[in-house]
Amino acid sequence: MLPQKGDPMHCLVNLSYFIVSIAFVHIKIFLHPFSECCGRYACIVAMPGCQQSEDKEIVGVVDAAAMADRHVLKALPGIDEYLYISGMAVVPKYRRQKVATVLLQACDATAIEWGFEYLVLQAYEDDKAARLLYAKAGYVVIAIDPLWFSRLLGRRRKVILAKKVSASVYNKTPSM
Numbered sequence: 001m002l003p004q005k006g007d008p009m010h011c012l013v014n015l016s017y018f019i020v021s022i023a024f025v026h027i028k029i030f031l032h033p034f035s036e037c038c039g040r041y042a043c044i045v046a047m048p049g050c051q052q053s054e055d056k057e058i059v060g061v062v063d064a065a066a067m068a069d070r071h072v073l074k075a076l077p078g079i080d081e082y083l084y085i086s087g088m089a090v091v092p093k094y095r096r097q098k099v100a101t102v103l104l105q106a107c108d109a110t111a112i113e114w115g116f117e118y119l120v121l122q123a124y125e126d127d128k129a130a131r132l133l134y135a136k137a138g139y140v141v142i143a144i145d146p147l148w149f150s151r152l153l154g155r156r157r158k159v160i161l162a163k164k165v166s167a168s169v170y171n172k173t174p175s176m
């Protein structure tokens with residue numbers, strides 16, 4: 001489980017006992033032999049206090065899984081899989097306190113630990129909050145739904161964003 005004890009993020013990000021059951025459901029699905037996910041999956045949660053604290057409230061969550069979607073790989077030549085980040089969510093009361101930023105830093109650390117060069121995620125093109133969050137975390141657009149897709153199907157356009165990981169994330173303390 002990331003991050004390790006002694007890491008600056010240790011107090012904020014850890015795995016809670018009640019999220020384990022949710023994680024098990026995810027693991028069962030993502031580790032299915034026919035799943036596109038390549039066998040590594042983590043459910044990373046954020047809690048407001050230290051692990052020793054009485055308060056066990058989960059305030060944010062994100063999933064990280066090994067993936068190898070060929071459309072994404074086409075945009076990232078030279079790699080055969082990447083860490084796919086999804087399900088980012090922070091409890092409304094705790095928003096704008098860098099919880100999501102710290103969760104993304106934990107994803108960076110997970111990618112390094114698991115030997116991935118790139119992290120990839122998706123967002124709606126018009127989702128200003130998510131786009132700003134990911135841009136600040138170093139993600140750049142690598143693909144976008146064609147315009148006809150949204151016009152024809154009447155769906156919101158999605159963008160695919162990627163970030164090349166850097167070992168320096170281990171030395172980074174989240175700026176509050």
Ligand SMILES: CC(C)(COP(=O)(O)OP(=O)(O)OC[C@H]1O[C@@H](n2cnc3c(N)ncnc32)[C@H](O)[C@@H]1OP(=O)(O)O)[C@@H](O)C(=O)NCCC(=O)NCCS
Nearest residue numbers: 088089090095096097098099100101122123129130132133
């Ligand atoms: C998007 C979301 C995950 C952000 O979580 P958060 O913990 O509040 O994000 P952070 O505090 O780490 O924000 C980092 C930066 O992202 C940007 N940002 C985050 N929320 C924003 C908002 N509502 N409006 C504008 N910018 C926002 C800001 O630039 C912010 O830095 P700042 O507060 O110094 O200005 C949270 O609002 C959420 O759970 N939304 C609902 C689920 C969702 O949309 N998930 C993303 C799906 S792709």
